[in-house]
């Protein structure tokens with residue numbers, strides 16, 4: 221995959237909350253990562269850790285009762301007619317404003333897990349493709365139909381003309397997912413966010429869709445954020461991986477390092493939970509001890525400490541680890557790799573207030 225050193229997206233200290241009747245859910249509590257142009261970044265983590273909410277924030281489509289509470293999402297826009305880029309902080313844009321509408325669905329596109337819920341059953345595939353194309357491109361209706369049929373052919377749908385005039389229920393699950401990809405790619409986005417795009421498909425169709433996405437990434441050089449539960453998909457598709465736990469990135473590194481030298485106890489536990497070919501029939505799959513805590517009551521100290529096999533008493537339950545960059549560039553948020561001493565010193569200097577004479 222062609223990678224460049226220039227950064228297309230920088231997410232810094234992103235916080236997002238949901239204000240529900242039963243309390244505040246801190247879905248994101250300080251997400252940080254960067255994505256380079258042409259890079260495929262996998263975001264993994266157990267259910268509820270904030271993967272989809274991160275995607276919704278980047279698309280600036282967190283809706284009530286949710287709200288972005290802080291942090292930055294700096295996206296480097298292509299400037300018109302040149303190689304220059306222009307930085308915009310998405311968290312500062314009006315979600316329904318003109319600038320965000322020209323970015324969403326055009327420069328940054330998204331595909332979802334279940335195409336049946338994102339395709340409108342009342343409109344033909346063609347209508348939905350035309351809507352996306354006419355909104356973002358300066359073309360006539362006849363030209364838009366051509367662009368649409370080309371997009372369907374690009375995702376290897378046979379008889380694009382027939383598919384164009386079909387309703388979503390007349391297509392198979394794999395065909396619908398290809399249509400979603402065609403709609404997302406019809407405007408040549410610089411960044412594609414794919415949220416579990418193959419989970420609802422059978423294994424063979426899943427492999428075909430992954431091959432297709434890889435082929436399109438190589439042909440267009442777009443960056444991809446690939447959200448998945450499946451570490452096998454990460455190994456196949458991604459350059460970098462960000463592991464999330466309870467609304468934070470706890471480890472970020474290149475895929476080889478993540479698989480061969482994972483540092484965070486949570487990443488190690490996730491890797492132990494993947495089935496291996498060499499394991500015998502009777503070997504049980506390792507499961508991560510305990511459940512993900514409710515994000516409305518995040519544990520003190522390191523949020524992973526109640527489940528961590530390497531838990532250090534009086535440290536991990538007291539000090540919240542910061543992200544540390546190791547010598548090889550691997551980012552990890554765990555006190556095993558440092559940060560405890562500075563945090564203890566800081567706590568001592570802030571809690572030991574001198575008593576006035």
Ligand SMILES: Nc1ncnc2c1ncn2[C@@H]1O[C@H](COP(=O)(O)OP(=O)(O)OP(=O)(O)O)[C@@H](O)[C@H]1O
Nearest residue numbers: 238240245247266267268269270271272273274515
């Ligand atoms: N609309 C909403 N209202 C209330 N809480 C929400 C809403 N959307 C998400 N959340 C909460 O935010 C947290 C993060 O959810 P998110 O959907 O990002 O998880 P996820 O990592 O994508 O999980 P999964 O792997 O199951 O898709 C969860 O605790 C979830 O319950």
Ligand code: SF4
Nearest residue numbers: 522525528536554555
């Ligand atoms: S800080 Fe402590 S509890 Fe948290 S992951 Fe590291 S060792 Fe485990």
Ligand SMILES: [Mg+2]
Nearest residue numbers: 271272273415
């Ligand atoms: Mg999700």
